[in-house]
Amino acid sequence: MKNLESLKKMVPSKFRPMLVPLTTFLVLLFLSISVIKFLVGSVIGQRGSLSENIKNENILKQKQTILQEISDQLSASAVSSFTLIVPDKNPVLISVSQYKSLAALQGVAITNFKTGAENSKGDSSSVQLTFEVTGTFPQVLVFLNSLRTIAPLTSLDKVRIAQSIVSTKAEVSVSAYWFALPQKIPSINEPSYDLTQNERELLGKLSTFSLPSFVTAVPSLGVARDPFK
Amino acid sequence: MGNSINLLPVDLAPTGSIAKIANTLRKVNVLLIIVFFTGGAIIGAILLVTSIQIRQVSLSNNKLTTNIKSLEKTEQRLVLAKDRIDKAGTILKKNFVSNEVQNLQGFYSQLPEDVVVGEVEVSEKGTDISILTTNSLSLSRLLATVVSLSIYKRVELISFNYNPSLGFISGLHLSSKDI
Numbered sequence: 001m002k003n004l005e006s007l008k009k010m011v012p013s014k015f016r017p018m019l020v021p022l023t024t025f026l027v028l029l030f031l032s033i034s035v036i037k038f039l040v041g042s043v044i045g046q047r048g049s050l051s052e053n054i055k056n057e058n059i060l061k062q063k064q065t066i067l068q069e070i071s072d073q074l075s076a077s078a079v080s081s082f083t084l085i086v087p088d089k090n091p092v093l094i095s096v097s098q099y100k101s102l103a104a105l106q107g108v109a110i111t112n113f114k115t116g117a118e119n120s121k122g123d124s125s126s127v128q129l130t131f132e133v134t135g136t137f138p139q140v141l142v143f144l145n146s147l148r149t150i151a152p153l154t155s156l157d158k159v160r161i162a163q164s165i166v167s168t169k170a171e172v173s174v175s176a177y178w179f180a181l182p183q184k185i186p187s188i189n190e191p192s193y194d195l196t197q198n199e200r201e202l203l204g205k206l207s208t209f210s211l212p213s214f215v216t217a218v219p220s221l222g223v224a225r226d227p228f229k
Numbered sequence: 230m231g232n233s234i235n236l237l238p239v240d241l242a243p244t245g246s247i248a249k250i251a252n253t254l255r256k257v258n259v260l261l262i263i264v265f266f267t268g269g270a271i272i273g274a275i276l277l278v279t280s281i282q283i284r285q286v287s288l289s290n291n292k293l294t295t296n297i298k299s300l301e302k303t304e305q306r307l308v309l310a311k312d313r314i315d316k317a318g319t320i321l322k323k324n325f326v327s328n329e330v331q332n333l334q335g336f337y338s339q340l341p342e343d344v345v346v347g348e349v350e351v352s353e354k355g356t357d358i359s360i361l362t363t364n365s366l367s368l369s370r371l372l373a374t375v376v377s378l379s380i381y382k383r384v385e386l387i388s389f390n391y392n393p394s395l396g397f398i399s400g401l402h403l404s405s406k407d408i
Contacts, residue, residue: 017247022254024254025257028258028261031265036268036272040272043279046279046283050279050282050283053287057286057293063293064293064296066307067297068300068303070306071300074307076306079309082314085317086313086320137346138334141334145331147327153321155320157353158351159326159349159350159352161348161351181312182309186308188294193311195307202314202318203310203314205321
């Protein structure tokens with residue numbers, strides 16, 4: 001109080017009536033600026049947080065819709081068949097088995113299988129497989145054309161066909177591929193993308209491939225624990 | 230009504246303009262207080278509404294996250310399917326030789342009956358084929374067939390031999406690639 005009195009005394013008496021309103025005005029102005037600055041900052045922050053949450057909500061809603069729709073279209077068995085068409089391990093033995101089955105079906109002889117060295121690049125690997133096919137010229141052509149319809153997927157690299165009086169022999173060179181499986185799924189907040197039109201078309205094409213048939217050996221009942229007793 | 234008495238010395242009395250400014254400042258202060266409280270109340274209300282909205286959206290997000298977690302197996306299937314389709318696409322793009330073999334089958338089916346196909350080599354470059362024709366008539370029929378077919382975009386006669394005991398041996402390079 002004493003300070004205020006001494007402050008008052010410092011001001012010329014002519015201006016004293018202005019002292020209180022002016023001080024009040026300055027205090028109010030300062031208060032208004034700082035409070036408004038704080039509140040507006042809070043509002044902007046909250047709005048930002050709200051729009052971020054709404055954006056996340058939209059992503060999650062879209063993701064949920066896609067996953068619910070795709071759940072009916074992509075059965076577990078369909079997806080596991082994709083790993084037979086595009087495998088994650090060297091498929092040469094399966095390919096040989098498939099080629100032999102196809103050859104038997106089409107009445108051509110298939111012999112002299114040879115494999116080359118593995119080529120790895122990133123998550124993809126390939127190996128070259130060569131073999132000979134013997135039959136009539138049209139049979140050999142039909143067989144070679146059928147290679148594009150069987151799983152695992154291979155690409156035809158080279159074919160050399162030689163005709164003799166008795167038969168036609170083709171030396172065939174194909175590449176078999178395998179790719180590492182994806183290791184992680186996107187995080188919850190990352191958007192999920194539905195299958196594109198091209199992917200759906202390819203999916204339809206892949207579903208027409210003839211898959212290898214595996215036989216699982218099941219132990220028969222009544223086998224003695226110790227076969228020597 | 231009593232008379233107003235000013236005991237202050239004349240030189241100490243506030244001038245008219247200062248009194249006016251002080252009066253205006255008082256009015257401004259009152260206005261500022263009103264604006265301050267009204268503005269504060271409005272901004273406070275906005276903050277309250279926004280925080281309620283944030284809470285609602287967060288609740289919805291939590292629910293959606295739980296639902297998506299329950300669909301994790303489906304998401305794994307989708308990721309795997311997309312990955313395998315992409316890889317299958319890269320293999321299927323390497324289909325030039327397969328397509329050439331398919332074209333060869335079409336070409337072979339259109340050949341006249343009296344021609345004999347000798348050696349064939351199908352590679353990334355195209356198809357090299359040697360064809361035996363016993364006489365000039367069948368040779369002309371063969372060339373007419375090759376020209377009339379629209380299977381190949383490029384046809385080259387790379388060799389032409391005549392053997393009196395066999396006939397005409399034509400070496401052709403066929404390709405469905407653009408020149």
